[in-house]
Each structure stands twice: as C-alpha cells, then as structure tokens.
Amino acid sequence: MTNRSDQLPRRFPPGFVWGVATSSYQIEGAADAEGRGDSIWDEFCRRPGAIKDGSSGEVACDHYHRFEEDADLIAGLGIPAYRFSISWPRVQPLGSGPWNEPGFAFYDRLIDTLLARGIAPHVTLYHWDLPQALQESGGWANRDTVGRFVDYAREVARRFGDRAASISTHNEPWVVSILGHEAGIFAPGLKSQKVAMQVSHHLLLSHGLALQSLRAQGCKAPLGIVLNQSPIHPATDSPEDLAKARLDDGLTIRWYMDPLLLGRYPEDVMSFLGADAPVVEPGDMDAIRQPLDFLGINYYTRNVSGTGAPLDPIGAGKEVTAMGWEVFPGGLSELLGRLHADYALPPVYIMENGAAYPDVLADGRVADPSRIRFLASHIGALADALEAGVEVRGYFVWSLIDNFEWADGYSKRFGIVYVDYATQQRVPKDSALWYRDFLAGTRG
Numbered sequence: 001m002t003n004r005s006d007q008l009p010r011r012f013p014p015g016f017v018w019g020v021a022t023s024s025y026q027i028e029g030a031a032d033a034e035g036r037g038d039s040i041w042d043e044f045c046r047r048p049g050a051i052k053d054g055s056s057g058e059v060a061c062d063h064y065h066r067f068e069e070d071a072d073l074i075a076g077l078g079i080p081a082y083r084f085s086i087s088w089p090r091v092q093p094l095g096s097g098p099w100n101e102p103g104f105a106f107y108d109r110l111i112d113t114l115l116a117r118g119i120a121p122h123v124t125l126y127h128w129d130l131p132q133a134l135q136e137s138g139g140w141a142n143r144d145t146v147g148r149f150v151d152y153a154r155e156v157a158r159r160f161g162d163r164a165a166s167i168s169t170h171n172e173p174w175v176v177s178i179l180g181h182e183a184g185i186f187a188p189g190l191k192s193q194k195v196a197m198q199v200s201h202h203l204l205l206s207h208g209l210a211l212q213s214l215r216a217q218g219c220k221a222p223l224g225i226v227l228n229q230s231p232i233h234p235a236t237d238s239p240e241d242l243a244k245a246r247l248d249d250g251l252t253i254r255w256y257m258d259p260l261l262l263g264r265y266p267e268d269v270m271s272f273l274g275a276d277a278p279v280v281e282p283g284d285m286d287a288i289r290q291p292l293d294f295l296g297i298n299y300y301t302r303n304v305s306g307t308g309a310p311l312d313p314i315g316a317g318k319e320v321t322a323m324g325w326e327v328f329p330g331g332l333s334e335l336l337g338r339l340h341a342d343y344a345l346p347p348v349y350i351m352e353n354g355a356a357y358p359d360v361l362a363d364g365r366v367a368d369p370s371r372i373r374f375l376a377s378h379i380g381a382l383a384d385a386l387e388a389g390v391e392v393r394g395y396f397v398w399s400l401i402d403n404f405e406w407a408d409g410y411s412k413r414f415g416i417v418y419v420d421y422a423t424q425q426r427v428p429k430d431s432a433l434w435y436r437d438f439l440a441g442t443r444g
C-alpha cells in the first residue's frame with residue numbers, strides 16, 4: 001500500500017461524495033407489511049437449497065421499522081450520503097396497476113429523515129427484487145416488463161425526483177442477467193444463456209427508455225446506472241487464455257459499456273453468442289444510448305480468466321475476503337483508467353466497494369482490521385485514479401450494516417456496522433469508526 005492512511009483524506013477534492021450503501025431486500029424485512037407484494041427473491045428463498053443457510057429477507061435487519069435508528073447511525077458516523085434501493089413490490093405489489101400508498105409513505109419518511117439529518121439520499125430503482133407477479137408472465141425475458149419498469153420509474157421520480165441526490169435505474173444488470181438467468185444461483189433461478197442475454201437487453205432498454213421518459217417529465221435528479229465491473233486478467237499469456245480473457249471482458253464489461261455509451265453491442269460477443277444473441281428491435285440501440293449524468297461502478301475484485309482450471313486465489317497465496325474474492329485494490333485504478341481511455345465517460349461514482357470478513361462481537365466491540373485495510377487501500381486506489389484524470393465524484397462503502405447476502409444468506413457480513421440478528425442491535429465495527437475519522441479528515 002503506497003498511501004499512508006493519515007494522508008489519504010487530503011487527496012480528495014472538496015465536494016467529493018462519501019457514503020454507505022444498502023438495498024431493499026437485503027435490509028428491510030417486513031415482507032408482509034402494509035400491502036407489500038411478493039418479489040422474486042421471496043419466492044426464490046422458499047426453494048429448498050437455494051440459500052446456503054436456508055434463510056430469507058423476511059425479517060433481515062428490520063430496517064422497515066428501524067430506519068430512524070439507521071439514519072441516526074449514518075449521521076452519528078458523519079457520513080454525508082446514503083444509497084438505498086426502492087422495493088418495487090412494496091410500492092406496486094403486482095408490478096403493474098395500483099400503487100401501494102403505505103409503501104411510498106415509507107420511502108417518503110425515509111428520505112425526509114435522511115434530509116433532516118443532512119444525509120443525501122441516492123436512490124436505486126431496481127436492486128433485484130422484481131414483483132413476483134411480473135415473473136409469472138415471463139419477468140425480464142418478456143419485453144412487456146420494460147414498459148412496466150418505465151411506469152414504475154416515472155412514479156418514483158414524480159414523487160421523489162426533487163429530493164433524491166441521484167437516481168440509478170439498475171444495479172448490476174450483469175448479475176441479474178447471468179447469475180439469475182444463466183447460472184441460476186440468484187432469483188429467478190433460470191439456466192439459459194439465450195434467456196439471460198435477452199434479459200440483459202431488456203434491462204438496458206428499460207434503463208434507456210426510463211431515462212428518456214424521466215427527462216421528458218422534468219425529473220431534477222441526476223440519472224444513471226450502476227454496473228459491476230472487474231478488470232479481467234488472463235491466467236497465462238497463452239493465446240487461448242488471452243482469447244478467453246478478451247471474451248470475458250466482452251461479456252462483462254463491453255456488453256454493458258458499448259451499448260450505453262456507443263449504441264451497439266460488441267461484435268466479438270455477438271458472434272460468440274450466435275443463436276443466443278438477443279432479439280434487438282429497430283430503435284432499441286438508440287434508446288439505450290441516452291446521455292448519462294453519471295456512471296455508477298461497483299468494484300470488489302479482479303477476475304482471472306483462462307481455459308484451464310479456475311485460479312484458486314487461496315492456493316495461489318493471494319489474500320482473499322470471506323467471499324473467497326481476491327483483495328486487489330490496484331484493479332480499481334486500472335479499471336477506471338481503462339474505462340476512461342476507451343469511452344467518453346460521464347462522471348463516475350463508486351456505488352459499492354467493501355468486503356465480508358468473519359466478524360465477531362466481543363465485549364461490545366468488533367475488531368475488523370482486515371476491512372479497514374481493505375477500505376483504505378481501495379480509497380487509495382481511487383485517489384490514484386483521480387490523479388490520473390478520471391472524473392470520480394463519489395464513493396460508497398458496501399455496506400452500512402450486515403445484511404442478507406443473497407444466496408449466502410446471513411453467513412457473510414459486509415457491514416461496517418455489526419447486526420446482532422437475535423436482538424437487532426447495531427454495533428459500529430472498528431471499520432465504521434475508522435471511516436468516521438477518515439471522513440472527519442476530509443473535512444480538514
């Protein structure tokens with residue numbers, strides 16, 4: 001690590017946005033409260049074996065009832081921005097038709113509570129909890145869902161667009177498409193490359209049409225999308241591994257960046273997909289390429305690609321997190337530099353970065369030095385990217401609190417605040433106190 005922690009704060013410009021992030025299904029709980037409809041994750045969690053510890057988001061962190069305490073936590077740590085997502089089935093139980101006023105009232109209270117504490121609300125429209133009713137008519141594989149999403153986006157923006165600090169359409173369309181519809185390890189648990197690629201097209205299309213529609217409606221909030229991205233490194237420099245790494249780069253990075261910023265899908269990936277390439281209707285690509293007020297990037301690790309057995313980072317002597325993900329801060333500056341070189345980028349926000357570790361609460365304290373090192377080194381890499389000329393405007397730690405980590409259930413703790421699920425007690429970990437002190441340093 002080249003950056004001394006005590007010098008780190010001075011490397012960021014005034015006005016840089018510092019935050020923490022969460023998502024609706026992972027923290028809210030209150031699955032049956034006040035008219036909320038089922039989401040595909042409620043349904044997926046009921047399938048035996050789908051979630052490692054057999055758990056679900058039914059109760060989660062009970063944030064729905066504890067949002068004021070959580071807002072106090074954010075304020076108490078001096079964190080100026082909070083990214084959260086809206087649960088579509090909470091505000092529109094069937095994904096079409098009537099709005100659920102109590103659901104909207106919850107987000108209304110949340111946003112006002114944040115603003116009253118001086119915390120900027122950054123809203124994500126879709127962090128994976130599709131209304132189950134829409135899945136029953138084909139979900140994202142059905143082109144009609146695009147129109148449903150645009151209606152939902154318009155209603156959220158109409159109500160909250162003047163108070164939201166930003167609105168992101170989608171969180172990590174690659175994960176929705178591939179992990180949900182090809183690998184089948186996330187909701188809705190399908191296993192088809194063809195379906196997955198059609199889903200990715202509909203997600204991108206819904207993003208573009210929503211942006212068009214929100215702008216036409218006069219939405220004041222800056223609008224963007226959030227992509228998960230990792231630099232892809234070839235396992236060796238053999239021609240086969242180089243080709244595989246190039247293809248994986250196409251499937252994970254260029255498949256999203258090219259349509260959003262250049263208005264086309266990468267040709268090498270289209271020809272690799274062959275008959276599994278998505279159906280694209282005339283006008284779709286223009287609709288997808290809308291001006292972005294910002295691009296959100298979630299960064300966790302690098303990926304190593306090759307034709308041989310997958311690299312075992314632990315066996316290879318690499319430092320890993322509890323997810324088994326290699327700790328690789330330099331990948332963040334490398335990724336940002338590459339995107340900056342290849343595309344005319346809008347301002348970038350790192351919308352998620354963080355790590356799971358096997359945290360233990362002992363005597364009222366959680367000592368998590370590995371997470372502190374993780375955060376400090378990645379923030380250092382971010383400073384490097386800024387100095388190299390990439391226009392990065394913000395950084396959000398994933399996550400504010402320990403929460404439901406999808407197929408891993410509650411077995412992985414990403415929070416800078418510990419949650420004792422038996423009592424719902426929140427205990428700031430050492431990393432939260434480190435972040436608090438670091439942020440105090442940025443204020444000079």
Ligand code: FCB
Pocket residue numbers: 023026171172175228298352398405406414
């Ligand atoms: C990202 C997700 C987020 C969280 C982190 C660990 O892919 O956006 O919800 O699960 O990973």
